Amino acid sequence: MAKLCKISSMISKRAMIRLVCFGAVAYVSVFAVFQWPRQPVMTNVIQRMCERSPAFRPTCSCQERKTTPSRPSPQPSVIHTANPTKRLPEKQHVAFVKTHKAASSTVLNILYRFARERGLVIILPKLGNYLTGTYLNKTRILPPPKGKKFDILCNHAIFNYTSFSSYLPTDTEYIGIVREPFQRFVSAVNYYRFTHPKKYLQRIPGRRGAILKTYLENPMAWEPENPMQSMTNNRMAIDFGFPAQLLRNESLFDEYLISLNKTFRVVMIAEQFDESLVLVKRTLNWSLKDVVYTIKNRARFKTRASGIEGKLLMNFYQVSNLDKKLYDFSLKRFRKQIEQEGPDFHKEVEYFRTLRENVASFCTRWQRKPKLEIPPSNWSRGFSVTRRECTLIRLEELPFVSYLQSQRKNDLLGLGANYDFMKSIPL
Known part of the structure; x- marks a missing residue:
């Protein structure tokens, strides 16, 4: 105690005040940034099966689409392919089909921050991160505040245009994402066997390296009786609204792909994530800052896919034929869209890749500077990324x-809720 008194007497009153104030500010800042409320995941699996007729009309007639009153013009954006000084109105009404295990959680973070x-x-949803099954159910959805309506749909929900369009404005842009089917399957087994276990995958015997081989020797023997409960068999086709039954x-699915092509402005390719x-960003007239990211929702365990070839691989594609068709169709369309953007597109992708790596480095490493300054470029005005924004970028x-x-x-x-708008939406 005597030593402590002696040390304190050596510190000036001004230095002591500064020390106390610095400690108080640091505590408040850390508390404000990281005091995030948490809720458990809603784990119930959707049971209600798709009804055939509405699912085959993602581009339904004008009579079926719900009319929405005109809204104020959105804020201008500076995004233009090679002219950052030209302002174009950014598109703020977006529906994103969140496909399981296809980098969709990363896209979700981007949309959350934008909104x-x-x-x-x-x-x-009122609870968890799932909205519902084939049709959105307004009893499970938090209403918009009074004087407002819905702008963005991006949480887990099986795509159904008739249902989605009853909640969103008529100028909504539809975006989706797909992943190479076998790689998506391996990721799904990793995640739903070890990180977020599903009972039907836990039944497969063997060590991690043998699980895939055991499954692929007879895939349908391990699949759940209800296809809606499966995360491994044609899950992308189900997420995009094709009836599980x-x-x-295949012939009906070919027809369904044509309908999807008319509805979706962009179907992203997970293997070409930066390009997507x-x-x-160009399609919605957003800024590069809006789409910076860090990778989200990685599985903690990895199941080796080595040795999966020949008959085993053929077995997979035979039972996952719709996912392969969806992926091949989307990839061909995606490449055509990229060609139409011109050679400047690839230059912007390279710039964006360097930019988001710099942002990721700034946000994940301790540095003294409070924000990262990004100078103007051919594709964006200059902007900055603050520590607070880093917290949101990294948030799961x-x-x-x-x-x-x-x-x-x-x-x-x-403010109260906009119950009049909710009453106008069918269940």
Whole structure:
């Protein structure tokens, strides 16, 4: 105690005040940044099967589409292919089909940040991160605050145009994402066997390296009786709205692909993620800052896919034929869209790749500077990334959606809900 008194007497009163103030500010800052509300994941699996007729009309007639009153013009954006000084209105109404295990959680973070920065209203479930099954159910959805309507849909929901369009404005842009089917399958086994276990995958015997081989020797022997519960068999086709009970009907799926092609502006390719984001950025007239990211929702365990070839691989593609058709169709369309963008597109992709690596480095490594300054380029005005923005960029899906749900509930308590709009939406 005597030593402590002696040390304290050596410190000036001004230095002591500064030390105390610095400690208080540091504590408040850390608490403010990381005090995120958390909610458990909604683990119930969708049971209701798709009804055939509406699912085959993703581009339904004008009579079926719900009319929406005109809205104020969105804020201008500076995004233009090679002319950052030209302002184009950014598109703020977006529906994103969140495909399982296809880098969709990373896209979700981008959409969450975009909506939060602009005060847009996301369609949020009351609990968890799943909206519903084939049709959105408004009893499970948090209503928009009074005086507002929904702008963005991006959480887990099986695509159905008739249902989606009843919640969103008529100028909504539809975006999706696909991944090479076998790689998506391996990722799904990794995640739903070890990280977020599904019972049907836990039944497969053997060590991690043998699980895939055991499954692929007879895939349908391990699949659940209800196809809607599967995360490994044609899951992308199901997420894009094709009826699960018709998974063996290839001719109908060919017809369905034509309908999807008319509805979706961009179907991203997970293996070309940076290219996909630049295409989305150009299509929606967003900025490069809007689409920077860090990878989300990686599985903690890896199942080796070595030795999967020949008959085993053929078995997989035979039972996952719709996912392969969807991927091949989307990849061909994606490449054509890239060609139409011109050679400047690839230069922007390279610039964006360097940019997001710099942002990731700044956000994941401790540095003294409070923000990262990005100079102007041929594709964007200059901007900065703050530490607070880094926290949002790095935030995983579940804590982020919990945070947004908490904010929405606070808004509803303070402003009230737009119940008139919710009443106008069919169940």
